[in-house]
Amino acid sequence: MRIPFTKMQGAGNDFVVLDETRGLLHLSRAQYRQLADRHFGVGADQILSVRPSPAPGIDFEYVIHNADGGEVEQCGNGARCFVRYVRDKGLTGKDSVRVRTMSGVIEPRLDADGRVTVDMGAPVFELQLVPFDAAGLSPQSHGSWQTWPLALAPAAPSTTISVAVLSMGNPHAVQLVADVETAPVAAQGPMIENHARFPRRVNAGFLQVVDRSHVKLRVWERGAGETLACGTGACAAVVAGIRLGLLDARVDVQTRGGVLTIEWSGREGAPVLMTGPAVTVYEGEINLDENNA
Numbered sequence: 001m002r003i004p005f006t007k008m009q010g011a012g013n014d015f016v017v018l019d020e021t022r023g024l025l026h027l028s029r030a031q032y033r034q035l036a037d038r039h040f041g042v043g044a045d046q047i048l049s050v051r052p053s054p055a056p057g058i059d060f061e062y063v064i065h066n067a068d069g070g071e072v073e074q075c076g077n078g079a080r081c082f083v084r085y086v087r088d089k090g091l092t093g094k095d096s097v098r099v100r101t102m103s104g105v106i107e108p109r110l111d112a113d114g115r116v117t118v119d120m121g122a123p124v125f126e127l128q129l130v131p132f133d134a135a136g137l138s139p140q141s142h143g144s145w146q147t148w149p150l151a152l153a154p155a156a157p158s159t160t161i162s163v164a165v166l167s168m169g170n171p172h173a174v175q176l177v178a179d180v181e182t183a184p185v186a187a188q189g190p191m192i193e194n195h196a197r198f199p200r201r202v203n204a205g206f207l208q209v210v211d212r213s214h215v216k217l218r219v220w221e222r223g224a225g226e227t228l229a230c231g232t233g234a235c236a237a238v239v240a241g242i243r244l245g246l247l248d249a250r251v252d253v254q255t256r257g258g259v260l261t262i263e264w265s266g267r268e269g270a271p272v273l274m275t276g277p278a279v280t281v282y283e284g285e286i287n288l289d290e291n292n293a
């Protein structure tokens with residue numbers, strides 16, 4: 001099967017975008033993996049499928065698959081690319097669209113300066129909704145919030161780290177580090193991602209606070225490994241930093257692929273705003289392996 005695609009990136013988090021507004025492609029998990037494969041496919045951290053309005057008052061549906069082929073709830077950098085794509089392709093005349101994802105409705109809008117801002121909705125702190133199993137653990141209190149001890153085994157020697165746990169529609173565990181450049185992202189990332197206390201696995205953030213409005217961040221993404229940037233990871237890290245009393249309401253997040261600006265008032269139920277780049281890299285067509293269907 002030969003299909004057209006668009007390659008996009010937001011702060012270096014890269015995507016294959018598929019237009020399914022005129023019919024679903026019904027790709028298999030193996031075909032999503034082939035699209036994401038950097039040797040046998042196009043290469044991407046996630047595959048984004050653009051689907052028609054699922055309900056009145058909603059402009060589009062946005063379906064996200066990680067590089068491992070698994071469908072996931074949310075993708076922040078992808079949301080910025082989504083609105084750039086539907087506008088550039090003439091699928092809408094609006095600068096701001098309401099888009100349904102697996103975890104709710106988000107609102108990306110094209111800004112006058114060429115960047116994109118997304119209302120990512122409110123962070124979720126209920127542990128069972130993340131989901132995170134805290135049974136038998138004693139949290140460490142930081143003012144009105146807490147972090148959780150997470151034993152990483154079989155690390156040698158075994159290590160216990162301290163993580164803030166929350167959902168931005170998808171699950172995040174954020175730990176503070178002294179220096180992101182020397183943080184053990186590749187060593188700890190897979191252990192955190194697959195930790196038994198996260199039944200749906202988790203995205204693992206490594207956050208260095210520079211000052212109250214600047215941080216550095218690396219994220220080991222569930223189903224994709226370390227990426228150059230993670231939009232929901234940036235939102236989760238800044239929300240965690242604000243709730244831990246370390247950050248102000250507007251923070252620039254330096255990732256390896258660029259800067260994202262995150263704003264959150266700190267009020268429970270208030271939405272997180274994320275601003276950053278969204279860029280089309282090229283268009284193409286690919287033969288998908290029928291044996292993978």
Ligand SMILES: N[C@@H](CCC[C@H](N)C(=O)O)C(=O)O
Pocket residue numbers: 013045046066072073074075076077078170171203221222223224227229230231232233
């Ligand atoms: N890169 C994304 C997040 C994509 C999904 C994530 N790996 C997950 O499994 O939840 C972003 O920019 O938010």
